[in-house]
Amino acid sequence: GNSVTQMEGPVTLSEEAFLTINCTYTATGYPSLFWYVQYPGEGLQLLLKATKADDKGSNKGFEATYRKETTSFHLEKGSVQVSDSAVYFCALRNSGGSNYKLTFGKGTLLTVNP
Amino acid sequence: ETGVTQTPRHLVMGMTNKKSLKCEQHLGHNAMYWYKQSAKKPLELMFVYSLEERVENNSVPSRFSPECPNSSHLFLHLHTLQPEDSALYLCASSQDTGTSSYEQYFGPGTRLTVT
Numbered sequence: 001g002n003s004v005t006q007m008e009g010p011v012t013l014s015e016e017a018f019l020t021i022n023c024t025y026t027a028t029g030y031p032s033l034f035w036y037v038q039y040p041g042e043g044l045q046l047l048l049k050a051t052k053a054d055d056k057g058s059n060k061g062f063e064a065t066y067r068k069e070t071t072s073f074h075l076e077k078g079s080v081q082v083s084d085s086a087v088y089f090c091a092l093r094n095s096g097g098s099n100y101k102l103t104f105g106k107g108t109l110l111t112v113n114p
Numbered sequence: 115e116t117g118v119t120q121t122p123r124h125l126v127m128g129m130t131n132k133k134s135l136k137c138e139q140h141l142g143h144n145a146m147y148w149y150k151q152s153a154k155k156p157l158e159l160m161f162v163y164s165l166e167e168r169v170e171n172n173s174v175p176s177r178f179s180p181e182c183p184n185s186s187h188l189f190l191h192l193h194t195l196q197p198e199d200s201a202l203y204l205c206a207s208s209q210d211t212g213t214s215s216y217e218q219y220f221g222p223g224t225r226l227t228v229t
Contacts, residue, residue, distance in 0.1 A: 004156070036220075041222065042222050042223075043118070043120075043204055043206075043220035043221045043222045043223055044157075044204065044206075044220040045220070046217055046218075046219075049217075089157070100145065100147075100162065100208065100211040100216070100218075101159060101170075102157075102159070102218065103156070104156040104157040105156060106154065106155060106156050107156075
C-alpha cells in the first residue's frame with residue numbers, strides 16, 4: 001500500500017535560516033506529491049505539488065522536487081520567516097483507481113523564532 | 115462566506131450524548147470528505163461523497179454517521195462516542211473525485227473532546 005514518511009519534529013529555526021523537511025514515499029505506479037501547511041487554528045492548505053518525476057513545485061519561497069529515483073519530495077526554503085511557523089504535511093495521491101485518496105505523513109511542526 | 119466552513123469549531127460531549135458536526139462548501143464542488151486528525155498520527159480519511167452519494171466508508175465505526183443532503187452540505191452525526199474519538203475533524207471538498215488533478219480544499223476543523 002501507499003505510505004508517506006516525513007521527518008519527526010518539532011523543528012525550531014531562527015528567522016532567515018534554511019529549512020529542509022524530508023519526505024519519502026512508497027507507492028504503486030506514478031503518484032502525485034503534495035505539501036500541505038496547517039497554520040494554528042486553521043485547516044490544511046495546499047502549499048505546492050508535483051505530478052511527475054523531476055517536476056519542481058514552488059510557492060511562497062518553498063520548493064520541492066519530485067525525485068523518483070530516491071522516492072523523495074523534500075521541502076526546502078532558503079530563508080524562513082516567523083509567519084512560516086506551522087505544521088507541514090507531505091502527501092501523495094495515486095494516478096488511477098481511487099485517485100481522490102490522499103495519503104498523508106504525520107506532519108512536522110515548524111517553529112521559527114525572531 | 116467563502117471556501118469551506120465548519121461548525122462548531124469546538125465541541126465537548128459526554129459519551130452518551132448525540133451531536134452533529136456541520137460542513138458547508140461555497141466553491142461549487144461536487145465531492146466532500148470527512149477526515150480525522152489525531153495527535154501524532156497521519157490524517158485518516160473517513161468518508162467520501164460524490165454528488166451526494168457515499169463512495170467511501172473507510173472502516174469507520176457505526177457511532178459515526180455521515181449525511182450529505184446536497185453537494186454543498188455534509189454532516190457527521192455522533193452518538194455513543196469513546197474518549198479515543200477525541201480529535202480534530204476536518205471537512206474537505208473538491209471539484210470531483212474522478213480525476214487526480216482536482217485539489218482538495220479543507221475547512222478549519224471541529225476540535226472534538228469526548229469526556
